Amino acid sequence: MAAEADGPLKRLLVPILLPEKCYDQLFVQWDLLHVPCLKILLSKGLGLGIVAGSLLVKLPQVFKILGAKSAEGLSLQSVMLELVALTGTMVYSITNNFPFSSWGEALFLMLQTITICFLVMHYRGQTVKGVAFLACYGLVLLVLLSPLTPLTVVTLLQASNVPAVVVGRLLQAATNYHNGHTGQLSAITVFLLFGGSLARIFTSIQETGDPLMAGTFVVSSLCNGLIAAQLLFYWNARPPHRQKRAE
Secondary structure (H helix, E strand, O other): OHHHHHHHHHHHHOOOOOOHHHHHHHHHOOOOOOHHHHHHHHHHHHHHHHHHHHOOOOHHHHHHHHHHOOOOOOOHHHHHHHHHHHHHHHHHHHHOOOOHHHOHHHHHHHHHHHHHHHHHHHOOOOHHHHHHHHHHHHHHHHHHHOOOOOHHHHHHHHHOHHHHHHHHHHHHHHHHHHHOOOOOOOHHHHHHHHHHHHHHHHHHHHHOOOHHHHHHHHHHHHHHHHHHHHHHHOOOOOOOHHHHHHO
16 A cells, blocks of 8 residues: 555656655655755755746746837847857757756746847837847757757857856846836846746756856856846836826
């Protein structure tokens, strides 16, 4: 009977959240304070939670732009640099065969970020340019994921994430400061990105052991924290649309 009851639980946890050795340690020997296995369980759980959450992280931003029919307050250069960073993480992780739970959100965030890129161009009257950008990006991504791209190039792309994240976030911060408000920037998206990048520091160390990945998320957390702080600072500030219409 115990073995029968054990079956569904084991199928649920192994190997998605735990290796079989850890499952036996925690749920057969009932060593519930086994720290290495608890770290694996926490890391896998956090990782999968981040991946699942990433399906919705940037949708509030997309809907805010569509609802306002405007991308005012968003820096296109910042969004594009974020896209470069996400692409680098995704390609690097796939090339190194890292577990999906350690990088999967990069895929979903990339799809949402490229949508935001297109919407920013569209609402600036550059729809044709936006379509061309989508086509070029798809082609570049195919080349990066193909055997034609050397590992050194992929590693260099991942290493470029740190300056890309820093410059991208500073551009957005400068745009916010210059405007005196955060425009159509979504608070939900910004705070979710901040929390996700903090959690990713732990999961990247635990699941990949790659200092390049962990370092990228440390820098990303600091930069996302800056934008989150600006959102709080400019919380009650409003874009001056109504004043212009009154004139």
